[in-house]
Amino acid sequence: MYGYQGKVLRIDLSKGVSKVEDLNLEEAKKFIGGRGLGTKLFVDEVSPSVDALSPENKILFATGPLTGTPTPTGGRYMVVTKSPLTGTIASSNSGGYWGAELKFSGYDVIIVEGRSEKPVYVMIEDDQVEIRDAAHVWGKVVSETTETLLKEVPEKSRVLTIGPAGEKLSNMAAVMNDVSRAAGRSGVGAVMGSKNLKAITVRGTNKVAIANEEALKAVVKDCNAKIRENGVTGQGLPTYGTAVLVNIINEGGVFPTNNFQLSQFSEAEDTSGELLAEKYLTKKDPCYRCPIACGRYCKVDDIEGGGPEYETIWAFGGDCGVSDMPSIIKSNFWCNEYGLDTISTGATIAAAMELYQKGFIKDEDLDGLSLDFGDSDAVVEWTKRIGQRAGFGDKMAEGSYRLADSYGVPELSMSVKKQELPAYDPRAIQGQGLQYATSNRGGCHVRGYLISPEILGLPEKLDRFTIEGKAAWVKIFQDFTAFIDSSGLCLFTSFAMGAGDYAAMTNAVIGTEWTADDVLLAGERIWNLERVFNLDAGVDPSQDTLPKRLLEDPIAEGPSKGNVARLSELLPEYYELRGWSTDGIPTQERKGLLKI
Amino acid sequence: MEFKVRLFATLRKDRGREMMVELGEEWTARAVIDQLKIDEKDVAILMINGRDGLLDTKLIEGDIVSIFPPVGGG
Known part of the structure; x- marks a missing residue:
C-alpha cells in the first residue's frame, strides 16, 4: 500500500478503549484523504441531525496521502466534525508538525467518539495507544499544556490540544497543535471539549511507502522550482508572510473596517505587513517540509x-x-x-x-x-x-x-x-461574494480563494467588479481547493502549482494515473458530499446568502464606492454549473455521476 | 505635472513609501516606474486611485498610482 498507512485508529471515550481498523483503500482513493476522506467516514457514521456537542457527534483527525511525504508542504491534517457554530460539516485544516507525526505513527485517520466522564488525553506512540488522565492540564492554556505533556510522553512527540475556550465549549474554539498552529474555524475545539478530550500527543517511526520514488523525486524537484520561482511563494510570502495583504486589500477599498x-x-x-517585518518579527516559523x-x-x-x-x-x-x-x-x-x-x-x-x-x-x-x-x-x-x-x-x-x-x-x-466573514468586503469582489455565500462551512475565504484572480492576478487577472464568468471560476476554485485540502498539502502551493502538478505528485505517491480533470472531479465529489450533509442537517439553500448590508447598502466611499454584492445574479448560474436544481439541491443524476 | 505614487513591500527599499513624481509629456504608470527605476517584471499589481490600472493607462491630474511586487496570502 502506497501513500496511505492503511489504518484507522478508533477511540471510544465513553468506554475508554481504542482499536485499529483497516482503511478501505478504494474509498480512500475516491475521497483522497484529509477533508474528503474525513467527511466520507464522518457522514457514513454520524446522523446529520446530531447535536454537535453531544457524545453522539464524532471528531476525526485525517491526514492526506501526501502528508508525511517529501512533497512540498506535505504536513497538513484536517479536523472533521459537525460544527457547533454553523450546524454544517466542519473541516478545519492545520499545518505545523503534528499531522506528519500522526502519519508516521501508522494511522491515516483518528476517529474519536463518545464522551469521557473526566478530562483525558490520548498518548500515541506507534501501536501503543493510551487514554490518560488530564486533570492536571485541564484549565491550562495551550503553551503550558504542551510543555507539561511533553515531559510525560515519549521524546519527540507532537502535541495537539485545546485551550480553556474549547473546554468551556465556545463556538469559536480552535484545535491547536505545536503551540501556535490552529485548526481554527467552525468551533472544532468545542467538540473536543464536549468529549472531555484535552489533547492528543503523537510520536511515530513508520515511513510512508512511495509507489514510484524516482517519479516523485522528479516531480518534487519540479514543484519546488515552481514555488521558488513564483513571485508570491518565492518572494512575497517568505519575506512578509500573509500580513503583506493589509496594504493591498486596503488600497483597493476592500478592507472591511x-x-x-x-x-x-x-x-x-x-x-x-511591512511594519510587522520591520519592527516585531523575530523569526520565521515554517511548517513541516515547507x-x-x-x-x-x-x-x-x-x-x-x-x-x-x-x-x-x-x-x-x-x-x-x-x-x-x-x-x-x-x-x-x-x-x-x-x-x-x-x-x-x-x-x-x-x-x-x-x-x-x-x-x-x-x-x-x-x-x-x-x-x-x-x-x-x-x-x-x-x-x-x-x-x-x-x-x-x-x-x-x-x-x-x-x-x-x-x-x-x-x-x-x-x-x-x-x-x-474574513477580511475581504464582497461588495468589492463579486466572485468572492458568491464563494462566501456558497461555502460549505459558512463564512470562509479558503474554500475558494477568489482573491487570487480578482485582486492578485493569479493565475490571471479578473475585473473584481464584474460578474461575467465568475460562477464558473468559483466552482473550479472550490473543487480544486477541496482536492488540495484532501491531499495533505497547503493551499498556498496553489499560487505556484496547477491541477496537473497535484495529479503528478499524487500519482507518484499512491500509484494512480490521475489527470488534472480527475483532480477537479474528486474535488467536486467532495464538495457535493459536504453539500448533501448540510442539506440533510437542515442548512437549506436559503442560507446561501450574505448579510443584508452587503447585499443592499452600497459601499459609501473609497475606490469601491457604489458597489453591492450582486449575489442574486450569480447564484442561479452557479447552481446550474454545479448541476443542481434551480433551488440549489444536488440532483440524483449529478450524485450518480459523481458516485456519491 | 506631479503625481502621487505609493510603493509597497520590497519596492520601498531605497525608494521610500510615498512620493511625488514629476512626469514630462508621457503621463503613464510606465513613465513612473521608469523614473523610479522599477523593473516591469517587479510590478505585479498596479492600481490607479485604488482601481486596476495598466502600465500604459493615461493618467489624469490628481491620479494616485500604487505599485505592488508579487505578494499574496490569506
Missing part, C-alpha cells in the same frame, strides 16, 4: 509567539477600528493561548462594538470595559474575557450571530451560516 461599515481603513499602514515559510514569530513587550496572520491583523485591527500593532499581536497571542479562532473572535468583538455604537448593548452590561471602535487595550481584554467566558465575554463566546440575534438584529453579524 468597523464591522464592515467602511471598506477602507485610514490607519491600515500602521498595521501593515519551502515557503510564511509563518511569523513576533515579539512585543513580554509576549512572543506565532503569528499574527493577515486575517488576524484585520480582525483585531481594521475590523475593530484598531491601528495599534502591539495590541493586535497581544490579541493574537491570547487567542493561541486560550485556543480561539482569531477571525471569529475579532469579528465578534467588532460586531459587539457596532451593537454598542447603535445602543443595543448598554454600559451596565460591560463591567466597566469599553466597547468603542478603536480602543486597542479593550480589544485585548475582551479577547481574554472571551477565552475565559468571563462577564460579557461569556455571551460573546457564542459568536457574533447569536450575540446580535439576542438583541433582535442578527443582520449586524457579518457572517454566513453563522460563521464570521
Whole structure:
C-alpha cells in the first residue's frame, strides 16, 4: 500500500478503549484523504441531525496521502466534525508538525467518539495507544499544556490540544497543535471539549511507502522550482508572510473596517505587513517540509509567539477600528493561548462594538470595559474575557450571530451560516461574494480563494467588479481547493502549482494515473458530499446568502464606492454549473455521476 | 505635472513609501516606474486611485498610482 498507512485508529471515550481498523483503500482513493476522506467516514457514521456537542457527534483527525511525504508542504491534517457554530460539516485544516507525526505513527485517520466522564488525553506512540488522565492540564492554556505533556510522553512527540475556550465549549474554539498552529474555524475545539478530550500527543517511526520514488523525486524537484520561482511563494510570502495583504486589500477599498461599515481603513499602514517585518518579527516559523515559510514569530513587550496572520491583523485591527500593532499581536497571542479562532473572535468583538455604537448593548452590561471602535487595550481584554467566558465575554463566546440575534438584529453579524466573514468586503469582489455565500462551512475565504484572480492576478487577472464568468471560476476554485485540502498539502502551493502538478505528485505517491480533470472531479465529489450533509442537517439553500448590508447598502466611499454584492445574479448560474436544481439541491443524476 | 505614487513591500527599499513624481509629456504608470527605476517584471499589481490600472493607462491630474511586487496570502 502506497501513500496511505492503511489504518484507522478508533477511540471510544465513553468506554475508554481504542482499536485499529483497516482503511478501505478504494474509498480512500475516491475521497483522497484529509477533508474528503474525513467527511466520507464522518457522514457514513454520524446522523446529520446530531447535536454537535453531544457524545453522539464524532471528531476525526485525517491526514492526506501526501502528508508525511517529501512533497512540498506535505504536513497538513484536517479536523472533521459537525460544527457547533454553523450546524454544517466542519473541516478545519492545520499545518505545523503534528499531522506528519500522526502519519508516521501508522494511522491515516483518528476517529474519536463518545464522551469521557473526566478530562483525558490520548498518548500515541506507534501501536501503543493510551487514554490518560488530564486533570492536571485541564484549565491550562495551550503553551503550558504542551510543555507539561511533553515531559510525560515519549521524546519527540507532537502535541495537539485545546485551550480553556474549547473546554468551556465556545463556538469559536480552535484545535491547536505545536503551540501556535490552529485548526481554527467552525468551533472544532468545542467538540473536543464536549468529549472531555484535552489533547492528543503523537510520536511515530513508520515511513510512508512511495509507489514510484524516482517519479516523485522528479516531480518534487519540479514543484519546488515552481514555488521558488513564483513571485508570491518565492518572494512575497517568505519575506512578509500573509500580513503583506493589509496594504493591498486596503488600497483597493476592500478592507472591511468597523464591522464592515467602511471598506477602507485610514490607519491600515500602521498595521501593515511591512511594519510587522520591520519592527516585531523575530523569526520565521515554517511548517513541516515547507519551502515557503510564511509563518511569523513576533515579539512585543513580554509576549512572543506565532503569528499574527493577515486575517488576524484585520480582525483585531481594521475590523475593530484598531491601528495599534502591539495590541493586535497581544490579541493574537491570547487567542493561541486560550485556543480561539482569531477571525471569529475579532469579528465578534467588532460586531459587539457596532451593537454598542447603535445602543443595543448598554454600559451596565460591560463591567466597566469599553466597547468603542478603536480602543486597542479593550480589544485585548475582551479577547481574554472571551477565552475565559468571563462577564460579557461569556455571551460573546457564542459568536457574533447569536450575540446580535439576542438583541433582535442578527443582520449586524457579518457572517454566513453563522460563521464570521474574513477580511475581504464582497461588495468589492463579486466572485468572492458568491464563494462566501456558497461555502460549505459558512463564512470562509479558503474554500475558494477568489482573491487570487480578482485582486492578485493569479493565475490571471479578473475585473473584481464584474460578474461575467465568475460562477464558473468559483466552482473550479472550490473543487480544486477541496482536492488540495484532501491531499495533505497547503493551499498556498496553489499560487505556484496547477491541477496537473497535484495529479503528478499524487500519482507518484499512491500509484494512480490521475489527470488534472480527475483532480477537479474528486474535488467536486467532495464538495457535493459536504453539500448533501448540510442539506440533510437542515442548512437549506436559503442560507446561501450574505448579510443584508452587503447585499443592499452600497459601499459609501473609497475606490469601491457604489458597489453591492450582486449575489442574486450569480447564484442561479452557479447552481446550474454545479448541476443542481434551480433551488440549489444536488440532483440524483449529478450524485450518480459523481458516485456519491 | 506631479503625481502621487505609493510603493509597497520590497519596492520601498531605497525608494521610500510615498512620493511625488514629476512626469514630462508621457503621463503613464510606465513613465513612473521608469523614473523610479522599477523593473516591469517587479510590478505585479498596479492600481490607479485604488482601481486596476495598466502600465500604459493615461493618467489624469490628481491620479494616485500604487505599485505592488508579487505578494499574496490569506
